[in-house]
Amino acid sequence: MPQLLSLSRAARLADVTRGELQKKIRKERVKTFEGEIAIEDLLTLYPHINLDDDPVLERVQRIKSEARPKSHYSDGWMPDPQVLMKRLHEFQHTLVQTKSALNTSETLLDDAVADLRSALEKPEMALRAAIKQCIGKLDSARGRLDRASDAKARLFAKDALLKIVTANVRLVPSGHEYFIEGNDSILEAGLKAGLYLDYGCTSGNCGACKCKVVSGAVRKLRPHDYVLSAKEQAEGYILACSNTAISDLVIEANEAHVTDELPHQVIRAVVRKVEQESPGLAVLHVQTPRTQSLRFKAGQRVRVTTEAGIGDTLYIASCPCDGRNLIFLVFSAIGSPLEESVFNGDLSKQTVVIEGPEGQFLLHEDSRRPVLFVAKGGGLAPVKSLVEQAITIDDAEDISLLLVGGSPPGSSLERLCRSWDDALDNFQYRSTEAAIPADQLADQIIQAVEENPRIEVYIAGPDTWMKGLLQAAADKGVRTGEWTVETVGI
Numbered sequence: 001m002p003q004l005l006s007l008s009r010a011a012r013l014a015d016v017t018r019g020e021l022q023k024k025i026r027k028e029r030v031k032t033f034e035g036e037i038a039i040e041d042l043l044t045l046y047p048h049i050n051l052d053d054d055p056v057l058e059r060v061q062r063i064k065s066e067a068r069p070k071s072h073y074s075d076g077w078m079p080d081p082q083v084l085m086k087r088l089h090e091f092q093h094t095l096v097q098t099k100s101a102l103n104t105s106e107t108l109l110d111d112a113v114a115d116l117r118s119a120l121e122k123p124e125m126a127l128r129a130a131i132k133q134c135i136g137k138l139d140s141a142r143g144r145l146d147r148a149s150d151a152k153a154r155l156f157a158k159d160a161l162l163k164i165v166t167a168n169v170r171l172v173p174s175g176h177e178y179f180i181e182g183n184d185s186i187l188e189a190g191l192k193a194g195l196y197l198d199y200g201c202t203s204g205n206c207g208a209c210k211c212k213v214v215s216g217a218v219r220k221l222r223p224h225d226y227v228l229s230a231k232e233q234a235e236g237y238i239l240a241c242s243n244t245a246i247s248d249l250v251i252e253a254n255e256a257h258v259t260d261e262l263p264h265q266v267i268r269a270v271v272r273k274v275e276q277e278s279p280g281l282a283v284l285h286v287q288t289p290r291t292q293s294l295r296f297k298a299g300q301r302v303r304v305t306t307e308a309g310i311g312d313t314l315y316i317a318s319c320p321c322d323g324r325n326l327i328f329l330v331f332s333a334i335g336s337p338l339e340e341s342v343f344n345g346d347l348s349k350q351t352v353v354i355e356g357p358e359g360q361f362l363l364h365e366d367s368r369r370p371v372l373f374v375a376k377g378g379g380l381a382p383v384k385s386l387v388e389q390a391i392t393i394d395d396a397e398d399i400s401l402l403l404v405g406g407s408p409p410g411s412s413l414e415r416l417c418r419s420w421d422d423a424l425d426n427f428q429y430r431s432t433e434a435a436i437p438a439d440q441l442a443d444q445i446i447q448a449v450e451e452n453p454r455i456e457v458y459i460a461g462p463d464t465w466m467k468g469l470l471q472a473a474a475d476k477g478v479r480t481g482e483w484t485v486e487t488v489g490i
Helices: 007-014 018-028 039-045 055-066 071-075 081-120 124-142 151-165 186-192 230-234 339-343 377-393 412-423 438-451 463-475
Strands: 004-006 036-038 166-172 177-181 210-215 218-220 237-239 243-245 249-252 265-278 281-287 301-305 311-315 325-331 351-358 371-376 399-404 427-432 456-462 484-488
Touching: 004 007, 004 039, 007 018, 007 036, 007 039, 007 166, 007 177, 018 039, 036 039, 081 124, 166 186, 166 243, 177 186, 186 243, 265 412, 281 339, 281 412, 311 325, 311 377, 325 339, 325 377, 371 377, 371 438, 377 399, 377 412, 377 456, 377 484, 399 412, 399 438, 412 427, 438 456, 438 463, 456 463, 463 484
Parallel strands: 166 249, 371 399, 371 456, 399 427, 456 484
Antiparallel strands: 004 036, 166 177, 210 237, 210 249, 218 243, 265 281, 265 351, 281 325, 301 311, 301 351
């Protein structure tokens, strides 16, 4: 039976995205086993995996350098970071040697058994000579075991080291898996992986993120006010927001699926700042209290009401992985009741009430297909949230973003889109003129679909523009019913 790795772990060992690995598996027609790949096949796909300049060790170094010293380290039980790094290097070296020797021994035993069986069929004199030759081969091979080294063993050692740096979490009953890095809590890492885990405050007060550890070990990151009964503790219940994993975990946790409605929430929040990106666009930064985070899905909207009772429904333009720090885009000359107070600066530092979420402009659940996002005007807000979610999940083979009219030149949004394009191998960003004819834009979308029929299309924009685009595509024989679209107010 071949040694198998999950696709998530294999992608990390190869230092590629999971989507890129899946695309290569399909292209090379490599067989997988229930979401796992054989080590031999991984090495065939990526024969130049750099096992010397190990990104895993670099990640250890980065985590150590960023970690804040804890007071209980002063008793001397924790070695100096440089000593720890040397020990990790030595640990990896020992693992390589041990696994290499084991791999060589297995091959040696198979060959020896085959030689002995063949010798049994020979006459007596030839039998003695054959056995003597077999013993000589074994003695010679045994002398090489301590010097054995092979790519499979080095990959094995790298995987073992990865388990020291990151822990794998599997959720039941959904079967979803994700990694925990650094000092992230079980909840934080799950949200970053795009999962809709139950939670309320993220600070240990409400108990909504309570889950049961089926297997593995956890460590408490911070104390929490919510009280778990003695029975719950004995059964393995913990708060996901207050614990991290110190080994691979299997936990029972409540999740919402894409089709599930999230609870209606009413939260008083503070406007931290208002950034005017251009005469026509302002970015609203809102922060919820520590005891209440907004639980929402990428692409959804909420109602925002000021202290003066002025309110409007706005799309959330940030990732659900951070429900405390929310971003909204407000456009001028659109008739929004909030427009005046936002653009004249009156809203800064005010308290607002957030109600929601609502909306079904959502990423398809568990999809691994390439995606194309198209946005115009106010459609930029929900699309930005979806793009950040897709990047965070890291499931899509390729991500393309097309902004009709682009973002204001030099704005933080334009720089953000450019940074995605520069930093991510599987991300492409481009913009068009705001007044591009509907049939020409439809042609660009159709071309992308024809180049990759598996692509998923998400489009958000003003009502009149959206109707024209869909009609132009339909006139060209495209089944636009398969596209995911959202009509916004402008």
